[in-house]
Amino acid sequence: MQNNRNYFIAIALSVLIVLGWQYFIMSPRIEAQRIAEEARLAQEAQTTQVQPNAAAPAAGTVAGNLPGSSAQAAAETNREEAIAKSPRVAIDTPALAGSINLTGARFDDLKLKEYRETVDRTSPIITLFNPADTKDGYFTELGYIAGENAGAVPGPATVWTLVEGDKLTHATPVTLSFTNEAGLTFLRKISVDEHYMFTVEDTIQNAGTANATLAPYGRITRYNKPTTASVYVLHEGFLGVIGSQSGLIEEKYSNIEEEAVANEKATGGWFGITDKYWASALIPQQTLAYESRFSHFTDGQPRFQADYKSDPTTVAAGQSTTLKQLVFAGAKEVPVVDGYALDKSWFGKLFSNLRSSEPAAVQSYEVPRFDLLIDWGWFYFFTKPMFKLMDFFYRQVGNFGIAILLTTIVVKALFFPLASKQYASMANMKRMQPKMEELKAKHGDDKMALQQAMMQLYKDEKINPIAGCWPVLLQIPVFFSLYKVIYVTIEMRHAPFFGWIQDLSAPDPTTFINLFGLLPFEGPTFLHLGVWPIIMGVTMWLQMRMNPTPPDPTQAMLFNWMPLIFTFMLGTFPAGLVIYWAWNNTLSIAQQSVIMKRHGAKIELFDNLKAMFRRKPAKTE
Template structure:
């Protein structure tokens, strides 16, 4: 009876993992959009399609101007990327991780390539293109500016067609850039742009009023993406608009959800707003001490566009006076240590949440920190995962020891339980009382065997999040044929692991590591006596095979973890069973399986 209860509990937990995985992790749409091609015809990861026509956005605060719309009616036709880059004079951007340019027409940062990352593990594959100019395929850019107040007109402040003057030909960490423009009334606008050695830009606007009239301006910053992005399609991963806004907290909007809402407006201080892909992001960051209005905007008229923007309070600039405002732009790879450093050193509130750590943040991020620590010691993330698995096993050993000890005692009292069941087969109440008395006398917890599985579930999901989400795991190799721990095992038994030149459909890609995992799970189950009930026996027989096929689509790093965890569990269970004098049934069960014999009913 208790064996059945433990069995059904285990089955229920397994089904919970399977159903939860299918709902929260597996992509909702099996067929993904075709990949976008860059100007040179090569695939560009994470890019978007179709530059749209849009409508002006709604102001965030009544009576105050809103940030400019992502696009306007009558927008120019879509251009090739190279052609669009030539449409404006440009100043080059270059540091150790970024290459690109700033358009002097409009002063937009709209051309960025991540020089440290490539599309595939092949060193000859193209670099990741993050930003592209407006009206190109995959248009994605950052825009900063000053909106005129009630006492000004549109031409009083620089706009999208303003041609700025630059003091240099290249923006580098050692050579910041200064852009200037003077309006017809004699008001000078100066923009100082700096860049660090990684992915953070600083933008400082100074308005000097040499005209006869006072001028009121509203500083704004925006990240704009034209077209509907190609996303991974996983519930476990957020891709879309994201921000941490003052007391509002974390706000995440997928493109589909924002399409239905149109505009989401907020007010707060501190934090950031932006647009995130799986591994890359662009976010505008206000002065953390100032209040601002923030919005997420979806333009759905015609083709689509998405915009995350913020607008600070008014700056009043009297004749002969100056006013200054500062903000920042993050545009690049979501490297965990780098993001944490920006949060701490620049005081950006909750900036680490630009990485989607998920519901198990309190487990996921510390788990990554431990894995990353051992990676720096060992030089391989796969080895780091194996070592962390050993540490987790050691950490939970006292609980697992009690659990396996209780299971061992349960096996030792099986003859007494069978005797009680036979003696009280017509009196269920008395049977239950005598069984509980037996458990109490022998100090047995009949449900203790489920604890190892319960403990493993949150760790399993947290580890999946680490492997699937963090850029550090992207294209991280292990040994042999595993060149990317964040991707499924690329081999398949159905083409003899690549010996037969045959491209297989997705459901037939059953790699070597999922098979290894299935074998370790099979061995773990054969450690125990085979259940006498035929239904239970069939369930135990098929479960390793089911999990083998299920894990074939999981990241290789997770399958390696599960295989190693099963191996350690077998060793741990064998040690505890031997310690308590309980027979290990592994070899007997294997001999019976090979001989084609079923176990006796008294097993």
């Protein structure tokens, strides 16, 4: 009795820890981040006066000094006013809307047409870039650092002239021009594809009498970081592949706030800033070596910045040269991002043949390892195939929820041989129950002798005593990969299933606290338990009842409480993941029933259910 009491206490404490983590750690963290961000903005509004055009840092003019290092004032202008006060050229493509600021030729006004803030189709579309003199400033800029005989080169304050085109579309580029006092003319041709990649091609003509030297630079500047709580399976912050042969570099916002990172000098590659679903990235001229860094500035307007400076290039007198840089700004759609990438690894080549659904327009950029812009994680080799399979089914049926169900069937079929062996072992264990009872009667209270006798019986009959755990353990890598896919990929964002599930990437919106929406209030987050988590818990409980009761009291107690623990654990997980788990349990019950019947073992489900509700006889003196 004392041991059983300890088991109950241990299990109860485990459940309380899970619930307490959600209530005391995650929920306050989210609220604290929101309050801190509001307080910071309010304090800046009270203590800092807005200075016209001060929000644009001056480009460095000294060798080694990268752009964006100078102080700037805090920004308060609203978005519409900021856009209206500077000359612009409009952007209008199937995926993007916005404008280019002719002051600095800056990308600072960009919205994503195909994505909205909520599942409501009338909600505003997603805003990615904002002008520098707004509180949510986020923009990209390309320019030059002057060298010998270069004169005043394009920088943040340069006003470009529109000389060709009146609107940037995927079919019509625009050309900007700037001429300085040294006889250098910069013709900047900006084009964009049907998705999110801008091509900036600068032709520099030297009409002067001396050779001119100048160095290209680029920067992505952002004032605010995401206010949502960070999740260990997702990276948000700085990232890049610095050099065409290097691996992925990732730096969290918090790390850069403590110390800037200067990357090694390299040729080729890309880098930028990523959120969960959106990203911006710079792809420098791939033939020029460059230095890059990730920084956080606190002078004036606090801001994060990813920037680079290429090696100087010389334009001979009477000659011209052309430099090409790329800017990615948009949604991290898997087919599009994969299409932009050049992946020479064997794994990348394996998936290159699965890109038939991608538009031809995304096939020609060949940016080294650009597919790593999407956070597939360490188990890239398992997570990405999982998405590819789900995406294939989605293109056939048009519903990601159904695609999850079909993917589960395929995974179950792949694991069928191993699962069959485990279920067969469990069936054999069931047939050994009479012999186990004989051993219990023979050895009585001698637990050591009983344990040794059972181990010998397992060995003689070639039985795995923990076979009942294997079906659950086999789900763990699949579960993690599916969780990663559903949580990270934008294709799952706002993807509906049926009924009340309108977003597979969000938790089930119903909760038993308000009788699943019948009562007009919402319960605390840590008690949030919707319909699908409860369905999952029931199917897991039924699956456990399929197995013989473990002879060890600790194992028996764990099996009894595991469904309840998992039900609360998955209550706040994405609905798509919970639907997968419930469906997988259902398939496992059917699969186990067939295998155990084939081996002549009795299915324990109904007997175990009857035993649970059978009243034990009272002890007599």
